[in-house]
Amino acid sequence: MISSVRGTVIAVAGTTAIIEVGGVGLAVSVTPQLVLSLRIGTEARLHTALIVREDDLALFGFQEADELAVFDLLRGVTGVGPKSAIGVLAAISPAEIATAVATENDGAFRKVSGIGPKTAKLIVLSLAGKMLPFAATAPSAPTSANPVSKNVLVALVGLGWSERVAAQAVDEAVAEASATEAASVPALLRVALTRLGPRQASAARSEGVPS
Structure with missing residues (x-):
């Protein structure tokens, strides 16, 4: 198994980079974004996966270890081969994939x-619970960008918390909540109130939030 390569870039064409390692030129399939960052004559170090088939040996390379890890997860999904897997990573970052899986957004x-x-739905189902390490690196979206989160924020401010404290609680609730809870204002509000403490939960019940 070739898990990484380091050498001089001697050619790039399409989505293939030729990396010379020890006098041998290795053809590595990469994303279009990575191709644009490679310069002939410079050194490159890529995290790689060697795919062995009866009639072919194919090497796929990535700049970041996270990308390789997600590539391997995608290849484990029925109907997703290495070319489709690298195609997904060419269009969506690991953090964005984690978000899509967490929110059950197969449209991504x-x-x-x-x-x-069908394959899109299968990706979401197969990767559920496996993307948490990559979600942790995802930049958090502004609370106001999500209608559910925005409504929960308004509710918390109405219950007496400052917008700063409320926004932090909502962000933490979104990160902790399941996809079903994140899509429901009452459910997400309960999670946020749990983060803020039992006194807040009592206040929520007095406001008529379903338990």
Whole structure:
């Protein structure tokens, strides 16, 4: 197994980079974004996966270890081969994939060439619970960008918390909540109130929040 390569870039074409290692030129399939960052004559170090088939040996390379890890997870999904997996990573970052899986947003995968509706749904189901390490690196979206989160924020401010404290509680609740809870104002509010403490939960009940 070739888990990484380091050498001089001697050619780039399409989505293939030729890396010379010890006098041998290795053809590595990479994303279009990575191709644009490689310069002929400079050194490159890539995290790689060697795919062995009866009639082919294919090397796929990534700049970040997270990308390789997600590539391997995607290849484990029925119907997703290495070319489709790298196609997903060419269109969506690991953090964005983690968000799509957490929110059950299979539409994010349907936008990728070669990924149909059934496969997109299967990706979401198969990767559920496996993307948490990558979600932790995802930049948090502004609370106001999500209608559910915005309504929960308004509710918390109405219960007496400052917007800063309320926003932090909502962000933490979104990160902790399941996809079902994150899509429901009452459910997400309960999670946020739990983060803020038992006194807040009592206040929520007095406001008529379902338990």
